[in-house]
Amino acid sequence: NNTRNTATQAERLARSCEAIPGVNNATCVISGNTCYIGVDRNTAYGNADDVSAVKRQCAQKVKAANPQIRTVYVSTDANFFDRLRRISDGAGNGNVGESFRNELNELVRGLTPERL
Numbered sequence: 355n356n357t358r359n360t361a362t363q364a365e366r367l368a369r370s371c372e373a374i375p376g377v378n379n380a381t382c383v384i385s386g387n388t389c390y391i392g393v394d395r396n397t398a399y400g401n402a403d404d405v406s407a408v409k410r411q412c413a414q415k416v417k418a419a420n421p422q423i424r425t426v427y428v429s430t431d432a433n434f435f436d437r438l439r440r441i442s443d444g445a446g447n448g449n450v451g452e453s454f455r456n457e458l459n460e461l462v463r464g465l466t467p468e469r470l
Contacts, residue, residue: 360384364442367391367419371412376404380412381439385458388425389416392435405430413470426470427462437461 364382371380371391379394391412395405413426429435441457 361442363420364389367416370415370419374408374411374415376408377412379435381435381442382416383438383442383458384420384423385455387423388427389420389423390438390441390458390461391416391426391428392438393428393430394432394435395430409470428470434461 364384367384367389368380368382368391371377371382371393376396377393378396381392383390393408393412395408409428409430412428416423416426429438437457438461441461
């Protein structure tokens with residue numbers, strides 16, 4: 355099942371982002387050739403330069419693991435992380451379709467994660 359494969363791949367990508375120093379937890383959703391990543395940071399890694407570096411490293415890991423992904427959105431916003439986790443849980447259960455895409459689009463518009 356393609357939905358299950360995408361959810362499994364998203365889970366692997368999230369785990370690879372969690373290997374980055376400063377990342378406590380990550381959640382990932384893939385839609386077409388776009389990947390959305392929510393990052394829960396370890397606050398011990400504090401400054402803005404670290405945040406940018408974490409975002410860049412996440413995007414690089416995703417693109418290296420899946421060359422078909424052309425756009426990566428990464429956010430360290432807690433609300434983005436929580437909403438993306440709910441979307442991810444739904445996708446893992448096979449809940450994809452128009453409402454799935456609408457929620458992703460709304461999430462990107464509302465929180466403006468960094469496109470990398």
